[in-house]
Every structure is written in C-alpha cells, then in structure tokens.
Amino acid sequence: MQTLAALPKQKAIGSIQFLPVNLFASVMGISGLSLAWREASKLFGTSTLIADISGIVAILVFIALSLGYISKWILYPQKVTDEFKHPIMGNFFGTITIAMLLLSSVISSYSQITGQIMWVIATAATIVLSFIFVTRLLNGNHEPGNAVPALLIPVVGTIDIAVAGGTMPFPWAHEINLLSLAIGGFVAVVFFTLILSRLIHHAPLPPALMPSMMIMIAPFEVGFLGYTNFVQRIDSFASILFYFGLFLFIVLFFKVFKTSIPFSASWWGISFPIAALSNAALKYAMFVHSWLFIAISAIILAFLSIVVAVLFIRTINMLAKGNLLKG
Structure with a gap:
C-alpha cells in the first residue's frame, strides 16, 4: 500500500529524463557563495559559519544532481546525447566541470588532499570539454543566433x-594554469565579440535565455581571480578586468532583473x-584598503546571498x- 501511495507523488515530482544539465549551475553559485563568505571573513572578520553551511549544501546538491544525471544517462541515453549536441544547451555541460573545480576549493578548506585530487580530475575534464566545443564550432555552418552568452561557459x-x-x-x-589562462583568455575574447555582435545585430534573446546575459561578466571577474591567483598580485591589468566586469554587471542588472x-x-x-564578482570585489577591497570598495564588496555579497537563497x-x-522535471 505504501508503494502504491508513493506512485502519485513520484509522478507529481516528474521524470528524471527531464533533469536539465543547466541545474549544475546551482552548484557553481552555491560554491561561489561559500568561497565569497570565506573571503569575507578575512576582510570583515565575520564567522565562517555561512561559508561552511553553503559549502556542505553545494557538495550535497552536486552529489544529488550527479546521481540524477547519471541515472538519466543510463535510462535515457538519447536524451543526454541530444542535450550534449544541442547548440545552446550543450554549453551547459561546462557547468559540471566548473562546479567540480569550485568544489575542489571548497573541499580544500577541510581536506587539501581531497581538494587536490578533485582539482586534477576537474582540470582534465575541463580541458577535454573545451577542446570538444572549440573543435565543434570550427566545423562551421553554425547559426549566428546561437551565439548566446552560454557559449562562454566551457571557456570560463x-x-x-x-x-x-x-x-x-x-x-x-x-x-597547466598558464595553459588554462591562455586558452580561456583568448577564446573568451573571440566568443565575447561574437555574442556582442549577435546581441546588437540580431533579435533579442528569448525570455528563457535573458538571465544568461549575466554570464557575460564572468570572463572578466573570473579572469581577474584566475590571473591574480596565478601571478599572486593585483596589477593594472587585473584592475582593468575587475572594473569592466563591474561596469558590465551594472549595465546587465537592469536588463536581467525584470519581473516579466x-x-x-x-x-x-x-x-x-x-x-565571481563578489569574490573579486572582496579581494580588490582588501588590496585598495578603501572604505568605498569595502562598502561595494559588502553590498555585492549581500545581494549574492539573497539571490542564491531566493533561487534555492x-x-x-x-x-x-x-514543474522542474516536467517535459
């Protein structure tokens, strides 16, 4: 009787075949929140409790989504193949490897060895995935309308x-870090130009893709974090990356956050x-020692926390x- 009673509930929740790969972006956001609050503890002297809770949630969500998507792959392999080959949705497979890279930083706070192992695995997967997607694009015959912000995900x-x-x-x-910056940096410039051209000269993005416009700030803020982590300093080039990303965020804020x-x-x-912007702002605020940037970093961190909580x-x-797993 319990099994029969559970059937309507399972049907109401939906089918695993409709689990979208772009949900792995949730792990990216929650992991980024954890890393931002850990960075905030250095600047504001706050507790790492929120960072710890967010990190645990990110790990649990990643495990749940991984089990779900592996089940989808086993039970509905054609669905996964179609999603991977899709000119737009296929880009979101990059969210899986990025989530693993970010989780390696989250986990390193508790176990350096485990974090390092995860980083190695995620690094190999990321480079292979970027190779596949760049090769696919160079095959030609792509619709200009498919040059959407999600194109940046595997590159970022x-x-x-x-x-x-x-x-x-x-x-x-x-x-390896130098190689990653070389690939990501130069390809991001090309892809950003293609996306900007599409947004300017073609029809506006459909409503379902409008939130993805915020991805356009990622190459600059992630670039700032990657570059400064590599050279272990903040110089004028890093500052330029940070400032343009901040400017672009303000521009896109009014286009993305609409009730419609x-x-x-x-x-x-x-x-x-x-x-990424929050982590970059916190790092930059510690560098310039300015009350203005400390205030800006605090506002962005608070906004990030609200956004992630609402989305969750x-x-x-x-x-x-x-409605989530509904065809």
Missing part, C-alpha cells in the same frame, strides 16, 4: 582551472557570475510542484 571553465589551482603544489601545476521574465532553472545562470527556495518549490 578553463579560466577557473587557475582560479582553483593557483596555489597547487604540483610542479606541473604552473604550466518567468522563473526557470536557467535563472541559476546568474548565480556564479555574481559570485524557488527551485525546491518548483520541484515540489512538479
């Missing part, structure tokens, strides 16, 4: 190798770019109502 993932691995003790880590855009899993795409609650609500 490459830069994240240096963000998470800037202080890795391996003798070969220096060259319906909520969906794609909204998680805004979380990590804002988390609304996603759980969607899941409970059966």
Whole structure:
C-alpha cells in the first residue's frame, strides 16, 4: 500500500529524463557563495559559519544532481546525447566541470588532499570539454543566433582551472594554469565579440535565455581571480578586468532583473557570475584598503546571498510542484 501511495507523488515530482544539465549551475553559485563568505571573513572578520553551511549544501546538491544525471544517462541515453549536441544547451555541460573545480576549493578548506585530487580530475575534464566545443564550432555552418552568452561557459571553465589551482603544489601545476589562462583568455575574447555582435545585430534573446546575459561578466571577474591567483598580485591589468566586469554587471542588472521574465532553472545562470564578482570585489577591497570598495564588496555579497537563497527556495518549490522535471 505504501508503494502504491508513493506512485502519485513520484509522478507529481516528474521524470528524471527531464533533469536539465543547466541545474549544475546551482552548484557553481552555491560554491561561489561559500568561497565569497570565506573571503569575507578575512576582510570583515565575520564567522565562517555561512561559508561552511553553503559549502556542505553545494557538495550535497552536486552529489544529488550527479546521481540524477547519471541515472538519466543510463535510462535515457538519447536524451543526454541530444542535450550534449544541442547548440545552446550543450554549453551547459561546462557547468559540471566548473562546479567540480569550485568544489575542489571548497573541499580544500577541510581536506587539501581531497581538494587536490578533485582539482586534477576537474582540470582534465575541463580541458577535454573545451577542446570538444572549440573543435565543434570550427566545423562551421553554425547559426549566428546561437551565439548566446552560454557559449562562454566551457571557456570560463578553463579560466577557473587557475582560479582553483593557483596555489597547487604540483610542479606541473604552473604550466597547466598558464595553459588554462591562455586558452580561456583568448577564446573568451573571440566568443565575447561574437555574442556582442549577435546581441546588437540580431533579435533579442528569448525570455528563457535573458538571465544568461549575466554570464557575460564572468570572463572578466573570473579572469581577474584566475590571473591574480596565478601571478599572486593585483596589477593594472587585473584592475582593468575587475572594473569592466563591474561596469558590465551594472549595465546587465537592469536588463536581467525584470519581473516579466518567468522563473526557470536557467535563472541559476546568474548565480556564479555574481559570485565571481563578489569574490573579486572582496579581494580588490582588501588590496585598495578603501572604505568605498569595502562598502561595494559588502553590498555585492549581500545581494549574492539573497539571490542564491531566493533561487534555492524557488527551485525546491518548483520541484515540489512538479514543474522542474516536467517535459
């Protein structure tokens, strides 16, 4: 009787075949929140409690999504293949490797060896994935309309190798980090130009993709974090990256945060770019020792915390109502 009673509930929640790969962006956002609050403890002297809780939640969400998506791969392999080959949704497979890279930093706070192992695995996966996507694009015959901000995700993932691995003790880590910055930096410039051209000269993005516009700040803020972690200093080039990312965030804020855009899993795409901006702002505030930047970093951190909390609650609500895993 209990099994029969559970069937309606399972049907109400939905089917695993409709689990979207872009939900891994939630792990990126929550991990970024954890890292931001850990950075804030250095600047403001606050407790690391929020960082610890966020880190644990990020790990649990990643495990749950990984089990779910592996189940989808086993039970509905064609669904996963179609998603991977899709010119837009396919880019979100980069959220898996980025999530692993960020989790390696989160886990390193508790176990350096475990964090290092995860970084090595995630680094290899990220480089392979970036190779696949760049090769796919060079095959030609791509629609200009598919040059959307999500195109940046696999590229940003490459830069994240240096963000998470800037202080890795391996003798070969220096060259791998340099390779990641080279790939991510130059390809990001090309892709950003393509995306900007598409946004200027073609029809506006559909409402479901509007939140993904915030991804456009990621190459600059992630680039700032990756570059400064690699060179172990903040110079004029790093400052330029930070400032342009901050400017772009202000511009995109008024285009993305509109009540007319319906909520969906794609909204998680805004979380990590804002988390990257928050981490960069906190790091820059500690560098310039200015009350203005301390205030700015505090405002961005508070905004990030609210965004992640709202996204998390609304996603759980969607899941409970059966709208998240619905075809």
